[in-house]
Amino acid sequence: MRRSLHGISRGRRLFAGAEAELVPQARLSGPMPWVIAIMVALTAIALAAGLALGNVVTAATAEIEGGVTVQIIEPRAEVRQAEAERAMKALEATRGIPSVRLVPQSDLDALIEPWLGTGIESATGSAIPVPALIDVRLDGAATPQRIATIQRALAPVAPSARVDAQAGWLRPVFDAIASLQWLAIALVVLLAAALSSAVLLAARSALGVNRDTIEIVHLLGGTDSQIARVFQRSIGVDAAGGGAVGLALALVVILSLGRQFSGLGAGMVDSGALIWTDWLLLAAVPILATLLAMLTARLTVMHALRKML
Amino acid sequence: MSRAAGGEIIQFDNVGLRYGTDREVLSDLSFTLHGGRFYFLTGASGAGKTSLLKMLYLAQRPSRGAIRMFGNDAITLPRRALPTLRRRIGVVFQDFRLVPHLSAFDNVALPLRVAGFAEREIAGPVSDILEWVGLADRVNARPAALSGGEQQRIAIARAVIGRPDMLVADEPTGNVDPDMAEKLMRLFEALNRQGTTVVVATHDFHLLNKATSPLIMRLDRGRLSDPTGALRYPPGSPQ
Numbered sequence: 047m048r049r050s051l052h053g054i055s056r057g058r059r060l061f062a063g064a065e066a067e068l069v070p071q072a073r074l075s076g077p078m079p080w081v082i083a084i085m086v087a088l089t090a091i092a093l094a095a096g097l098a099l100g101n102v103v104t105a106a107t108a109e110i111e112g113g114v115t116v117q118i119i120e121p122r123a124e125v126r127q128a129e130a131e132r133a134m135k136a137l138e139a140t141r142g143i144p145s146v147r148l149v150p151q152s153d154l155d156a157l158i159e160p161w162l163g164t165g166i167e168s169a170t171g172s173a174i175p176v177p178a179l180i181d182v183r184l185d186g187a188a189t190p191q192r193i194a195t196i197q198r199a200l201a202p203v204a205p206s207a208r209v210d211a212q213a214g215w216l217r218p219v220f221d222a223i224a225s226l227q228w229l230a231i232a233l234v235v236l237l238a239a240a241l242s243s244a245v246l247l248a249a250r251s252a253l254g255v256n257r258d259t260i261e262i263v264h265l266l267g268g269t270d271s272q273i274a275r276v277f278q279r280s281i282g283v284d285a286a287g288g289g290a291v292g293l294a295l296a297l298v299v300i301l302s303l304g305r306q307f308s309g310l311g312a313g314m315v316d317s318g319a320l321i322w323t324d325w326l327l328l329a330a331v332p333i334l335a336t337l338l339a340m341l342t343a344r345l346t347v348m349h350a351l352r353k354m355l
Numbered sequence: 356m357s358r359a360a361g362g363e364i365i366q367f368d369n370v371g372l373r374y375g376t377d378r379e380v381l382s383d384l385s386f387t388l389h390g391g392r393f394y395f396l397t398g399a400s401g402a403g404k405t406s407l408l409k410m411l412y413l414a415q416r417p418s419r420g421a422i423r424m425f426g427n428d429a430i431t432l433p434r435r436a437l438p439t440l441r442r443r444i445g446v447v448f449q450d451f452r453l454v455p456h457l458s459a460f461d462n463v464a465l466p467l468r469v470a471g472f473a474e475r476e477i478a479g480p481v482s483d484i485l486e487w488v489g490l491a492d493r494v495n496a497r498p499a500a501l502s503g504g505e506q507q508r509i510a511i512a513r514a515v516i517g518r519p520d521m522l523v524a525d526e527p528t529g530n531v532d533p534d535m536a537e538k539l540m541r542l543f544e545a546l547n548r549q550g551t552t553v554v555v556a557t558h559d560f561h562l563l564n565k566a567t568s569p570l571i572m573r574l575d576r577g578r579l580s581d582p583t584g585a586l587r588y589p590p591g592s593p594q
Binding site: 258259261262263264265266267268269270272352355 | 412413414415416434435437438439441442446452454455456465466469470513
């Protein structure tokens with residue numbers, strides 16, 4: 047015995063692969079990888095929804111931030127036409143307006159056609175008095191002050207003109223989208239909390255099941271960190287596997303939904319397509335979930351071990 | 356590792372221990388253990404032997420009094436410093452306390468792995484000591500597949516594999532036949548000759564009779580007596 051024990055050199059290293067044997071892996075696993083897979087899938091889907099809504103808002107805001115609509119609300123067609131032309135000239139002469147477009151009558155007819163059909167004038171002898179529309183682009187945001195300035199400029203030449211910021215019409219829509227974004231963020235936070243709770247319960251359960259082994263390792267000189275690493279590593283393996291499965295599930299859902307929405311061909315929906323940074327964020331979800339699970343496991347185990355001598 | 360024979364390695368000063376609010380199971384323990392000695396701790400069942408041993412291997416802190424171990428104040432020592440101290444103490448538990456899902460080899464290797472030895476440094480010594488305790492052919496057996504005596508020997512092999520400064524054994528021969536008991540005693544004596552302080556708790560008088568000049572600490576209802584002068588220095592000297 048003397049010979050063999052003296053044969054051990056004192057070269058120390060971290061308690062590496064062998065420590066994983068201290069606690070049977072099967073006792074830590076169980077349903078945990080599947081719980082993590084579901085959490086990661088739900089988190090990734092919620093995050094994708096939040097990001098897509100954010101993209102919608104960003105694109106729409108950029109599109110209509112400087113947009114102003116001038117309506118000439120005059121039932122007499124010839125007066126309406128004359129006011130529209132004078133308004134066009136006045137707007138073109140106003141500084142800070144790079145683009146002015148009179149919406150053609152054919153476009154206006156097309157807008158109401160789904161409800162009223164064609165040939166109204168020939169059938170009834172008079173056309174429906176649809177307001178003339180002028181689409182105005184400002185070189186900056188359509189603030190209330192600028193709207194008032196345009197209104198004043200138009201008042202003498204087109205008394206029937208009504209000026210509206212396009213952003214104002216869509217404010218309730220943006221507010222609703224913002225609420226959905228907050229909901230998505232809240233879901234991500236709640237799912238992270240749920241994941242931490244699940245890991246905490248699993249780590250506590252594993253600690254209870256393996257209490258005797260842990261006590262023995264303690265009495266043999268094992269440190270809290272060594273024991274915590276065992277659980278941390280085991281949970282980490284579970285979380286990484288579950289996270290990969292969860293992300294794959296989420297990608298299937300996200301891509302299917304993306305394909306369905308892109309088929310709608312609606313401008314605002316199309317602008318919600320995910321960009322490459324969004325995909326990177328989604329790919330980070332299982333990595334962050336794994337780190338969160340490992341941190342939770344470590345803190346749980348260290349806290350429990352501190353109660354032992 | 357300090358193995359200075361004769362030096363004071365353990366000092367108990369007026370130590371008492373109670374569990375919860377019950378009466379003290381150990382009272383007024385004051386003694387010193389010296390390096391390189393072989394002590395027997397005797398006493399009837401329930402006298403407090405296991406409780407005293409628990410304090411010796413740092414599984415239990417006393418309710419009162421002072422304990423110094425290897426020059427450290429074991430009462431005020433921070434938790435993070437305990438593992439280092441524990442690695443200097445080998446323990447043979449009364450109920451073996453082998454890790455059930457590990458093989459005999461891995462159970463014996465556990466202290467070395469905990470201490471951070473590389474795998475290549477572990478295989479040789481573990482195989483040698485398993486051969487020494489007569490279990491070379493059982494390296495892959497799990498504790499459940501081993502008899503009580505075999506588990507006892509694995510527990511002893513695990514306790515001595517790291518060449519501790521002090522070996523604490525709680526009824527180490529309780530589950531083995533007389534031949535194996537004698538063999539294990541020889542193992543403890545061999546370890547003691549190499550400088551390890553040995554403390555064996557037993558009420559087996561055959562074991563005591565086989566020991567040469569045994570130093571005996573006797574516990575009686577939680578109080579310590581010193582029939583052989585074990586706690587004097589030099590041991591056995593008249594007071």
